[in-house]
Amino acid sequence: MPKVTFLPDNKTFEGKAGESLLDIALENDIDLQHNCGGVCACSTCHVIVKKGMKNFDEMTDEEADQLDEAEGLTLDSRLGCQCKILLEEGEDIVVEIPMINEQIRYFFHEGKPTNTIPH
Numbered sequence: 001m002p003k004v005t006f007l008p009d010n011k012t013f014e015g016k017a018g019e020s021l022l023d024i025a026l027e028n029d030i031d032l033q034h035n036c037g038g039v040c041a042c043s044t045c046h047v048i049v050k051k052g053m054k055n056f057d058e059m060t061d062e063e064a065d066q067l068d069e070a071e072g073l074t075l076d077s078r079l080g081c082q083c084k085i086l087l088e089e090g091e092d093i094v095v096e097i098p099m100i101n102e103q104i105r106y107f108f109h110e111g112k113p114t115n116t117i118p119h
Contacts, residue, residue: 055087067079
């Protein structure tokens, strides 16, 4: 099974075929935002795949449309809820939760009003 490392937490877990990055994050207490509940209706679970992109299924048009709404978009951006591991065997995976998502997480956890989130 490929190992999945989440940055900036630098925590590593095993991933199984068919699991999404959001599934793995939630199972292991990595706070990856998912305002829509993981149904590809927002972009809050945006991640950047630093290593292991070939381990995942291809991006759908629906995912690409939602990703257009994400802050800090890169060529290696995916939605954690849609990025599913294809095979039990594969190279290790490294994903980064973008800084804007970390800031949103901080503000929500600290109980700050949402109008103080940086734009």
